[in-house]
Amino acid sequence: MSTEEQNITREPVTPAQQVRADWRKLGEKLSYKAIVSNIPFICFVAVLCVFYIGNSHHAVEIQRDMNAQTKELRELKWRYTDVQSQLIQARAEAAVMKKAQESGLQPAVMPAYKITMK
16 A cells, blocks of 8 residues: 555645645644643743742842942042041041141150160
């Protein structure tokens, strides 16, 4: 029987017949039986979607935290620079002399000398 089937020539399929055949194949793929047989795959895809959405939300949250920390770091750098400049000004000799005069201290008239023991 297989030799008879091979000897039979098939007629060419018209475009309209091809479209109808495609619709039938699509209907078979969307049938209840096909959907039920693909439930594990559909559940797997749904779980992947949930993980994807959760990962996106987590990434947005991390980005917000990074932006807040960057802003705080910038503010702390400004504060550090300000305190450092104030310290440099306070250490200047003129500032020290002014504060010493306010306390009643006078600058030394004689140069400093070293005390040695014999």
